Amino acid sequence: MNIETNNQLIKVTGLTSGMELREINQIFNGLKFQLKESMRVEFDLGGASSSDPGLIILLKSIVTLSAEKRFSVGFLNLSDELQALLEKSGIGKDGSYTDINAKSKGPASIFLTLGAAAYKFFDDIKSIIGFSGSVLIVIGKIIRNPRKIPVQETLYYLDKTGVDAVPIVSLICFLMGMILGFQGITQMKRFGIDIYVADLVGLGIVRELGPLMVAMICTGRAGSAFAAEIGTMKVSEEIDALTTMGIKPERILVVPKIMALIVAMPLLTIIGDIVGIIGGTVVSLLASDISFSAFCNRTLQAIVPANVFESLLKSIVFAVLIASIGCLRGMEAQNDAKGVGRATTSSVVSGIFMIVIADALVTFTYPMLVLYITGMPY
Amino acid sequence: MSADNDNIIEVTGMTVGYGDYVILKNLNFSVRKGEIFVILGGSGCGKSSTLKHMIGLSKPLSGDIKIKGRSIVSASEEERDEMTREFGVLYQSGALFSSMTLEENVSLPLREFTDYSPEMISAVAKYKLSLVGLEQFADFAPSEISGGMKKRAGLARAMALDPDILFFDEPSAGLDPISSAELDKLILELREKMKTTMVIVTHELDSIYSVADRVIILDKEIQGIIDEGDPRYLRDHSTHEWVREFLNRLSMRG
Numbered sequence: 231m232n233i234e235t236n237n238q239l240i241k242v243t244g245l246t247s248g249m250e251l252r253e254i255n256q257i258f259n260g261l262k263f264q265l266k267e268s269m270r271v272e273f274d275l276g277g278a279s280s281s282d283p284g285l286i287i288l289l290k291s292i293v294t295l296s297a298e299k300r301f302s303v304g305f306l307n308l309s310d311e312l313q314a315l316l317e318k319s320g321i322g323k324d325g326s327y328t329d330i331n332a333k334s335k336g337p338a339s340i341f342l343t344l345g346a347a348a349y350k351f352f353d354d355i356k357s358i359i360g361f362s363g364s365v366l367i368v369i370g371k372i373i374r375n376p377r378k379i380p381v382q383e384t385l386y387y388l389d390k391t392g393v394d395a396v397p398i399v400s401l402i403c404f405l406m407g408m409i410l411g412f413q414g415i416t417q418m419k420r421f422g423i424d425i426y427v428a429d430l431v432g433l434g435i436v437r438e439l440g441p442l443m444v445a446m447i448c449t450g451r452a453g454s455a456f457a458a459e460i461g462t463m464k465v466s467e468e469i470d471a472l473t474t475m476g477i478k479p480e481r482i483l484v485v486p487k488i489m490a491l492i493v494a495m496p497l498l499t500i501i502g503d504i505v506g507i508i509g510g511t512v513v514s515l516l517a518s519d520i521s522f523s524a525f526c527n528r529t530l531q532a533i534v535p536a537n538v539f540e541s542l543l544k545s546i547v548f549a550v551l552i553a554s555i556g557c558l559r560g561m562e563a564q565n566d567a568k569g570v571g572r573a574t575t576s577s578v579v580s581g582i583f584m585i586v587i588a589d590a591l592v593t594f595t596y597p598m599l600v601l602y603i604t605g606m607p608y
Numbered sequence: 609m610s611a612d613n614d615n616i617i618e619v620t621g622m623t624v625g626y627g628d629y630v631i632l633k634n635l636n637f638s639v640r641k642g643e644i645f646v647i648l649g650g651s652g653c654g655k656s657s658t659l660k661h662m663i664g665l666s667k668p669l670s671g672d673i674k675i676k677g678r679s680i681v682s683a684s685e686e687e688r689d690e691m692t693r694e695f696g697v698l699y700q701s702g703a704l705f706s707s708m709t710l711e712e713n714v715s716l717p718l719r720e721f722t723d724y725s726p727e728m729i730s731a732v733a734k735y736k737l738s739l740v741g742l743e744q745f746a747d748f749a750p751s752e753i754s755g756g757m758k759k760r761a762g763l764a765r766a767m768a769l770d771p772d773i774l775f776f777d778e779p780s781a782g783l784d785p786i787s788s789a790e791l792d793k794l795i796l797e798l799r800e801k802m803k804t805t806m807v808i809v810t811h812e813l814d815s816i817y818s819v820a821d822r823v824i825i826l827d828k829e830i831q832g833i834i835d836e837g838d839p840r841y842l843r844d845h846s847t848h849e850w851v852r853e854f855l856n857r858l859s860m861r862g
Contacts, residue, residue: 467699467700468704474695476692476721
């Protein structure tokens with residue numbers, strides 16, 4: 231093989247078949263070093279076999295490089311057979327290059343990227359709300375036909391998502407109560423209003439931290455487990471099997487999970503609220519001179535039934551969201567192991583995100599709801 | 609509208625694909641009542657996609673599929689659910705529900721679509737398992753049995769509601785030659801006993817001569833059916849050289 235360099239033109243002649251990849255790599259590196267912008271390289275392919283893989287790799291590498299380094303490529307004595315092979319790789323007979331995978335690449339500009347991300351975000355929210363709604367409709371239909379209620383499956387998930395979560399919920403809420411109590415008492419002591427730490431702990435836990443912490447724990451435990459379970463079922467064609475049996479996968483797979491979580495989460499939230507208040511009480515009593523009875527009286531005065539309803543309402547909204555997102559992500563999973571992993575991660579990330587949004591919505595609208603129902607300000 | 613006397617499935621002008629991506633164009637074929645019909649072709653030619661369209665898991669880009677005279681393409685969701693009870697599907701992996709025992713797997717369609725008592729459902733499920741030689745494994749979980757047994761259990765579940773048509777997606781995939789031959793024997797026995805129409809998608813040439821009454825051969829290049837007929841006849845007399853080579857490769861191996 232010869233490489234002749236003449237000013238702006240490099241001519242490669244005598245290319246033979248059967249070159250080893252190491253040899254090809256050397257030729258490519260040599261040409262890569264010599265070729266600069268607006269130069270031209272010509273390959274005389276007269277003696278080359280069209281079925282030689284090494285030759286095709288070399289030509290493809292050079293042509294791909296030409297698009298990047300802006301030099302031109304030409305072929306001499308190109309056979310029809312070799313031309314057809316090169317065209318399959320996006321290489322024209324004039325040495326031009328078309329990226330045949332260009333479609334799969336993402337948007338080119340930052341605006342398109344942002345636009346695509348925003349579109350995906352709103353599309354995502356729409357699909358989560360749509361899915362939650364369709365599942366609630368299915369639940370409504372099932373309740374009218376009690377024979378169809380999947381009692382056994384619901385109890386199974388109630389055990390897994392509810393009973394099994396009691397220790398971790400208790401521990402986390404106890405610690406959150408202690409932290410809240412400690413932060414509160416250290417500040418309030420300075421102003422001599424130690425007793426109001428009972429209000430802070432009671433209301434903070436019941437209205438906000440209790441349902442929120444339980445939701446976070448359930449997202450990590452239940453939401454991800456639902457996504458992984460349904461995603462794996464999708465990979466092993468179990469979802470297809472249900473569909474072709476005429477059974478709605480939502481009814482068999484999603485409904486028991488949502489029903490279980492709708493029951494489990496309010497109960498867990500009540501446990502979390504009580505344990506959280508106990509945690510706050512313990513630390514507040516230890517760090518101040520408030521008596522136990524005074525603290526309890528203040529707590530009972532601070533918490534009104536509407537606060538408990540807020541806590542329970544939030545937990546039910548969160549339960550529907552967590553179970554729906556987990557199941558939806560599982561249903562959307564790609565049919566491979568990576569897809570299941572992505573679905574699991576996405577169920578947790580989207581779950582937390584949607585919980586925070588829903589929490590804000592309920593927190594801001596609940597006082598209006600109370601005012602509307604009772605006629606009294608919250 | 610009733611189906612042609614002989615044809616239980618009729619596919620007309622079906623284009624197989626997803627979105628803008630077309631895999632196969634203008635497919636026209638029919639499956640006769642009681643026959644074992646094989647959809648054959650190389651890897652990636654669209655066999656499994658064709659099956660997915662036929663069983664209503666995906667909608668064809670154009671064309672129609674009629675099962676017992678009713679279009680599965682234009683059927684409403686409820687009608688499609690009802691139509692799916694007329695056929696059973698054996699998936700490549702068996703697709704057994706991992707949280708259930710084999711008996712519970714086979715019982716599921718019976719629990720969903722019949723008014724049988726629990727005792728009756730259990731008896732029917734055990735009978736179906738006995739047809740595929742798995743009665744003694746009724747209480748086993750899918751994870752406790754072999755790949756071949758999973759496929760047989762999947763077949764028992766597909767037969768639970770005594771469907772008129774059974775679809776098989778690559779039944780021999782992942783099986784050793786002996787298990788594969790046993791499954792072929794089972795397919796023939798079941799056809800004999802139950803007179804079920806069977807549609808089998810495969811790229812395993814080994815089993816087609818033992819089970820197939822008729823084959824269609826799909827080709828990636830022409831994006832359609834390259835030939836159709838009795839596999840033994842096509843092996844020697846197909847007008848397409850590629851088909852003769854494809855089918856003779858089996859003879860050379862066998």
